[in-house]
Amino acid sequence: MLGAGSWGSAFAKILGDAGNDVVLWARRPEIAAAIRDTGRNPEYLENTPLGERVTATASATEAIKGAELVVLAVPSQTLRVNLGDWAADLTEDSTLVSLMKGIELGTTQRMSQVIVEAARVAPDRVAVVSGPNLAGEIALEQPAATVVACSDIDRATRVQHAITTPYFRPYTNDDVVGCELGGAVKNVIALAFGIAHAMGLGDNTKAMLITRGLAETARLGVALGADPLTFSGLAGLGDLVGTCMSPLSRNRTFGEHLGRGKSLEQAQAATRYTAEGVKSCLAIRDLARSHGVEMPITEQVERVCHEGVDPKVAVAALMSRSTKAE
Ligand SMILES: NC(=O)C1=CN([C@@H]2O[C@H](COP(=O)(O)OP(=O)(O)OC[C@H]3O[C@@H](n4cnc5c(N)ncnc54)[C@H](OP(=O)(O)O)[C@@H]3O)[C@@H](O)[C@H]2O)C=CC1
Numbered sequence: 001m002l003g004a005g006s007w008g009s010a011f012a013k014i015l016g017d018a019g020n021d022v023v024l025w026a027r028r029p030e031i032a033a034a035i036r037d038t039g040r041n042p043e044y045l046e047n048t049p050l051g052e053r054v055t056a057t058a059s060a061t062e063a064i065k066g067a068e069l070v071v072l073a074v075p076s077q078t079l080r081v082n083l084g085d086w087a088a089d090l091t092e093d094s095t096l097v098s099l100m101k102g103i104e105l106g107t108t109q110r111m112s113q114v115i116v117e118a119a120r121v122a123p124d125r126v127a128v129v130s131g132p133n134l135a136g137e138i139a140l141e142q143p144a145a146t147v148v149a150c151s152d153i154d155r156a157t158r159v160q161h162a163i164t165t166p167y168f169r170p171y172t173n174d175d176v177v178g179c180e181l182g183g184a185v186k187n188v189i190a191l192a193f194g195i196a197h198a199m200g201l202g203d204n205t206k207a208m209l210i211t212r213g214l215a216e217t218a219r220l221g222v223a224l225g226a227d228p229l230t231f232s233g234l235a236g237l238g239d240l241v242g243t244c245m246s247p248l249s250r251n252r253t254f255g256e257h258l259g260r261g262k263s264l265e266q267a268q269a270a271t272r273y274t275a276e277g278v279k280s281c282l283a284i285r286d287l288a289r290s291h292g293v294e295m296p297i298t299e300q301v302e303r304v305c306h307e308g309v310d311p312k313v314a315v316a317a318l319m320s321r322s323t324k325a326e
Pocket residue numbers: 003004005006007008009026027028043044073074075076078082099100101102133134135136272273274276
């Protein structure tokens with residue numbers, strides 16, 4: 001398990017509870033040592049026992065060597081550089097599992113595409129796990145479901161079996177594009193939702209953002225070859241609703257800072273954890289434009305985040321678009 005942040009730590013617990021021996025890589029040696037000594041991560045989900053099958057190391061080589069499953073939970077924008085260091089240690093035919101929900105700046109690639117390029121592996125060796133999976137709830141073993149997407153459905157099924165626990169229920173899917181886009185775009189819509197919430201806007205506005213947010217996600221997905229049905233599943237609507245509704249969501253919380261009038265820099269200073277939508281909104285906007293897809297909410301989130309546009313101006317821009325058929 002590469003990455004010992006909130007999701008990496010919670011996912012290490014899932015893997016251990018599902019019966020696997022887990023070596024969790026933390027980039028800071030003191031975090032790895034604390035996990036080895038106390039069985040808990042002192043900085044992320046600090047009250048959660050990770051379980052007896054989880055050990056930790058600050059050596060990625062030690063974590064990767066001989067592993068059948070290599071699970072990745074680092075920030076989306078650092079993944080390529082990280083894999084450059086790690087690729088040589090991968091075991092032949094190991095499965096690489098992406099937990100990340102972002103799109104790479106500059107290349108506009110999905111995380112599975114970055115993995116294929118940076119680790120030099122065939123696409124059917126890469127699986128994506130995505131769904132409404134707030135790490136803080138999973139750490140408490142509250143029931144949750146997710147999707148394991150892989151173009152090789154037998155491999156998806158093997159991953160499914162490896163991560164099934166009494167509190168975590170994975171479904172398989174062969175639509176990697178749809179599952180990854182659902183996970184990445186919902187973070188942008190959650191920023192919009194947080195902005196709206198902090199502005200004191202009500203449930204009609206929020207329902208509009210979720211529904212039209214899903215519409216623009218599916219529009220991009222279809223243009224990129226995704227199955228439109230994926231967006232009504234756990235990795236689409238499920239994750240979008242879960243993230244928007246939850247005060248635990250870092251993206252929604254980041255949006256709330258912006259909606260209260262904080263600048264990007266002030267919101268970043270107030271945020272300890274990765275809020276993927278903040279950078280990914282730029283890449284998603286570029287991806288949509290290059291495919292001629294309209295994503296009006298994403299466009300406005302990007303303007304509020306990166307161009308200093310007042311959220312009230314962004315709302316007015318969205319509401320004054322030309323009327324159209326649903
Ligand atoms: N948290 C959640 O509920 C969920 C998160 N995700 C996704 O999982 C991914 C990881 O998020 P999450 O674990 O929550 O993030 P966190 O912010 O909780 O943790 C980030 C982790 O990445 C490490 N890190 C930071 N910079 C680098 C770097 N340059 N190279 C390598 N590692 C680095 C951090 O190490 P350090 O502590 O040393 O800074 C930390 O271990 C994201 O894409 C997120 O969208 C998906 C589902 C649920």
